[in-house]
Amino acid sequence: MAAGLALIIGVSAAKTVRAQGALRTGEAVVAVVAGRAESRILTAPVHEGRSENRRLFEGAAVGEYSHIQTGKDGRLCLVFSPGAICCVAPQTSFTIMQLRHTADGLPRTEDDIIRKIHLQMREGRIRIQAGTPSPTLDIRITTPAGIIEAQGGAFVVAQSAQDQWTVFPDSDELTVTPKGGEPTVLRAGQNARMTLTDSRSAELQTEGVLVDPNLHHFEVCNVYFADLEPFIHNPLDFDREGLSVYLGPAAPLLQLDAGALTTDASPTIRPSVAAVNPPVLPRPGESQPGGRWEDRRIWDWYNRLEPLKGVNYIPRTAVNSVDMWAEDTFDPDTIDEELGWAHDVGYTCIRVPLQFVVWQADPDEFLKRVDKLLELAQKHGLRVVPVLFDDLNLAGKPPKLGRQPKPLPGKYNSRWVSSPAHDAVTDRNQWPELEKYVKGVMNEFKRDSRVLYWDLYNTAGNSGLGEDSLPLIDQTFQWARSVEADQPLAVAPWREFGSAMSARKLERSDLITFQGYDNVESMQARLLMLQRYQRPIICAGWLMRQTGNDFEHVLPLFSTFRVGWFNQGLVKGKTQLNIQQVQFRSDQDPDLWQQDVLQEDGTPYNPREVELIQGFRFLEPTR
Numbered sequence: 098m099a100a101g102l103a104l105i106i107g108v109s110a111a112k113t114v115r116a117q118g119a120l121r122t123g124e125a126v127v128a129v130v131a132g133r134a135e136s137r138i139l140t141a142p143v144h145e146g147r148s149e150n151r152r153l154f155e156g157a158a159v160g161e162y163s164h165i166q167t168g169k170d171g172r173l174c175l176v177f178s179p180g181a182i183c184c185v186a187p188q189t190s191f192t193i194m195q196l197r198h199t200a201d202g203l204p205r206t207e208d209d210i211i212r213k214i215h216l217q218m219r220e221g222r223i224r225i226q227a228g229t230p231s232p233t234l235d236i237r238i239t240t241p242a243g244i245i246e247a248q249g250g251a252f253v254v255a256q257s258a259q260d261q262w263t264v265f266p267d268s269d270e271l272t273v274t275p276k277g278g279e280p281t282v283l284r285a286g287q288n289a290r291m292t293l294t295d296s297r298s299a300e301l302q303t304e305g306v307l308v309d310p311n312l313h314h315f316e317v318c319n320v321y322f323a324d325l326e327p328f329i330h331n332p333l334d335f336d337r338e339g340l341s342v343y344l345g346p347a348a349p350l351l352q353l354d355a356g357a358l359t360t361d362a363s364p365t366i367r368p369s370v371a372a373v374n375p376p377v378l379p380r381p382g383e384s385q386p387g388g389r390w391e392d393r394r395i396w397d398w399y400n401r402l403e404p405l406k407g408v409n410y411i412p413r414t415a416v417n418s419v420d421m422w423a424e425d426t427f428d429p430d431t432i433d434e435e436l437g438w439a440h441d442v443g444y445t446c447i448r449v450p451l452q453f454v455v456w457q458a459d460p461d462e463f464l465k466r467v468d469k470l471l472e473l474a475q476k477h478g479l480r481v482v483p484v485l486f487d488d489l490n491l492a493g494k495p496p497k498l499g500r501q502p503k504p505l506p507g508k509y510n511s512r513w514v515s516s517p518a519h520d521a522v523t524d525r526n527q528w529p530e531l532e533k534y535v536k537g538v539m540n541e542f543k544r545d546s547r548v549l550y551w552d553l554y555n556t557a558g559n560s561g562l563g564e565d566s567l568p569l570i571d572q573t574f575q576w577a578r579s580v581e582a583d584q585p586l587a588v589a590p591w592r593e594f595g596s597a598m599s600a601r602k603l604e605r606s607d608l609i610t611f612q613g614y615d616n617v618e619s620m621q622a623r624l625l626m627l628q629r630y631q632r633p634i635i636c637a638g639w640l641m642r643q644t645g646n647d648f649e650h651v652l653p654l655f656s657t658f659r660v661g662w663f664n665q666g667l668v669k670g671k672t673q674l675n676i677q678q679v680q681f682r683s684d685q686d687p688d689l690w691q692q693d694v695l696q697e698d699g700t701p702y703n704p705r706e707v708e709l710i711q712g713f714r715f716l717e718p719t720r
Contacts, residue, residue: 123178123196123212124158125165129571131316131597131604132170132187138163159193166190167221172316172597179212180234181227184315186255189221194239211235218262222255224315230269242291242299243278247271250285255312260293263306265313275299316564316597388578390585390607392632398585399608399633404715405549405661407446407482408439409638413670413697416512418452418487420501420671424459427466433473435668438699440477443711446549447474448482448637448663453517454496456534464541471547480549482637482663483542485535486573487555488522488562490515504671509678509691512671515560523565528572535576543582550585550608552637553577557588558598567598574605589637594623603630612638614665617650624658635661640692643683648706652713659715666692668699675702 127134134153138160151157153173159165165185167173173185179196195215215237216223227236230249238245238254240262245254250269257263264273266283274280275291277298283289288306291299390398412431415421439447449470456463467483474481491510495518505511521527535553542548553573557566570588577586585607590599594611603609609632613620620639627634636655639646639662648664655662666674674692683689690702694710701707 123214124160125163125175125177125183125193125196127153127155127157127173128176128182129172129174129601130155131172131600133168134171134173134185135166135168136163137166161193161196164190164192170595170597170600172600177214179214181214181225181236183216184224184226186222186315189223190219191221191223192217192219213237215239218254218256220256222253222312224251224253226251240291241276242293243273243275243301245271245273246280253313253315255309257290257309257312258292261290262292263290263309263312264288265308273301275301389605395585395607395632399661402661403445404659404713405446405635405663406444406710406713407448407661407663408444408667408694409663409665410435410439410447410449410667411670411672413668416501416504416671417492417496417514418450418516419455419496419498419514420512421450422452422455422463422466423498423501424462424466426501427469429469429473432470433476434699435695436473436477436479438695439479439667442694442701442707443713444479444667446480446482446663447667448484448552450484450487450555451516451538452496453486453521453531453534454498456538457530458498460534460537464538467538467542471542471545475547481547482549482552483538484552484555485516485538486531486553486557486569487516488519488559488566489513489556490519490560495519504673507676508673509676510672510674519560519562522562522569525568528569531569531573532576535573536580539577539580539582543580543584546583548584550587551577551582552587552589552610554588554602555637556591556612557602559591564598567601570602571605587635587637591638594626603627608632609634610637612636614639614641614644614646616645617654620646620651621654624654624660628658633661634658635663637663638665640664640666641681642689642691643677643681643686648703648709652709656714656716664692664694666694668695669693669697669702 130153135150136153136157136159137148137150153159153165165173165175167185167187167189169187171185171187173183175183175185177183177196193215194217195213197211197213211233213235215235217239219241223238225236225238225247227234227247227249230247232248234248236247236249240254240256242260242262245252245264247269250271251267252271253265253267255263255265264271264283265288266285268285270282270284272280272282273289273291275298276293278301281289281301281303283303287303288308290302290306292302293299411418411421412428412435414428414431415426420426436447451467471481491513494514496514496516502512517527517531521531539551554566554570557570558564574586574588587606587608587610588602589610589612590602591612593599609627609630611623611627611634613623613636615623624634639651654660666672669675675690677683677687677689677691681691694702694706696702
């Protein structure tokens with residue numbers, strides 16, 4: 098794939114031309130969605146007044162007179178085909194009044210087009226990103242308190258109180274006209290606030306209006322603008338094919354109004370539709386090859402399994418994942434011994450970190466070592482969850498081949514490095530190699546029953562990356578979906594479970610996974626929240642004894658909720674997972690092991706824990 102997301106994105110008048118000439122009405126295409134978002138769309142010509150609500154998903158396209166609404170957790174990134182990107186915050190409501198290309202015939206240059214993007218807002222907040230201003234671009238945002246007009250640039254329109262709207266111009270100029278008042282030109286950084294004084298007029302304030310981060314920040318779109326920005330500068334390059342590639346094979350473009358007329362001003366501007374979509378559309382990817390598994394398929398997969406009792410595994414002789422997989426330090430004898438102990442303890446599966454830099458040095462030999470681990474796991478009755486990427490970097494250095502440093506005395510997991518290096522996560526020029534890695538590993542084992550499921554990304558956003566990891570998460574899902582593996586895919590949230598980033602991971606995963614190291618009360622609350630997804634749940638990482646996150650308290654919870662699990666750490670070793678992290682250290686019991694279950698010789702740290710693992714069962718539901 099070309100570096101980064103260097104794809105032609107959007108929906109072009111020039112490239113969706115029907116036999117009768119240029120399509121003059123535009124579309125709003127969903128590039129990113131997190132949480133609940135709906136559109137009330139026309140299902141007949143405007144004068145007939147028939148409409149209905151449809152759930153929005155990636156690849157959905159809506160047109161003029163569609164009403165967009167997001168819920169408390171709903172976030173959208175929309176591409177307007179006339180040439181702009183619109184980020185929509187939670188609890189926002191607006192109507193698309195016009196999306197137009199008004200030139201006659203087939204436009205050859207941008208100067209041939211007068212592009213109109215007119216929205217009518219009721220509540221909430223949006224961000225518009227429209228590139229370099231052009232006299233042929235007409236953007237108009239109408240609010241109850243006034244009108245904002247621009248010919249490009251970037252700006253935020255936000256409802257800051259019941260009768261109050263604030264405008265934040267981030268670049269270039271725009272014009273604000275308060276209701277019943279005169280227009281005022283605002284330059285970048287010159288914020289304004291419009292406040293309704295009565296039903297006919299509003300007061301405009303331009304002095305002392307500071308940026309409010311709560312109104313100005315958009316969690317989803319901020320990271321996607323970096324990908325979409327290059328393409329809004331040349332709107333003639335926006336096309337459906339490019340956006341389809343951006344969204345991936347699991348998200349075909351679907352017109353939600355099923356061919357209904359988006360306007361009845363004249364038959365000549367009504368789009369023709371080759372096929373009528375069904376009245377209820379599935380989320381993209383469901384029931385489609387290479388797409389997200391439908392509910393029944395993932396439940397059938399999960400219900401065929403015995404209760405999953407697993408452990409996050411790295412051999413005691415390795416200080417990090419480079420050490421585990423490198424040619425000189427790969428240790429099949431120790432792995433064989435320890436996986437035998439794991440079987441005796443009662444585990445049925447292991448979750449294993451892979452390492453990109455080791456694969457990059459010699460892909461074929463790396464795959465042979467992975468195959469050897471799978472062979473040893475199968476020998477001991479264990480199935481494997483490979484983890485492709487990992488943002489955790491406690492060493493504070495990028496992963497490198499060669500002799501790994503010794504662990505720092507008395508410090509938890511002091512030499513752990515990420516996979517890949519953090520600069521590769523954010524540098525899209527390095528993504529072609531990451532794509533080869535993902536597809537190379539998955540294609541090798543996509544029909545292998547020894548692989549339980551694929552964990553695409555451990556603690557995405559960790560070690561300071563935050564939302565910068567989100568584009569790579571999405572791209573990794575697309576690469577992985579294209580492989581069409583027999584095993585399901587997952588990425589586990591590990592913090593801020595109500596965030597758009599966490600919602601994004603869960604909505605693209607086949608099964609619901611998460612990591613949790615809190616006390617049992619917090620774990621229960623998290624499980625109650627995750628049950629809303631109505632898919633199998635697996636806890637991909639847990640165990641922090643000093644907080645009460647231990648076998649005695651957590652396993653009964655997993656039994657009740659029928660949750661599969663992987664605790665953190667098998668054998669005490671070079672990672673020193675048994676040592677309490679400084680920020681979580683218990684003053685009352687500082688020597689209590691944080692993680693790991695077995696001593697270096699295979700004897701249990703706490704024999705009672707082994708009894709609990711061996712006796713773990715799902716609680717049968719009461720009739």
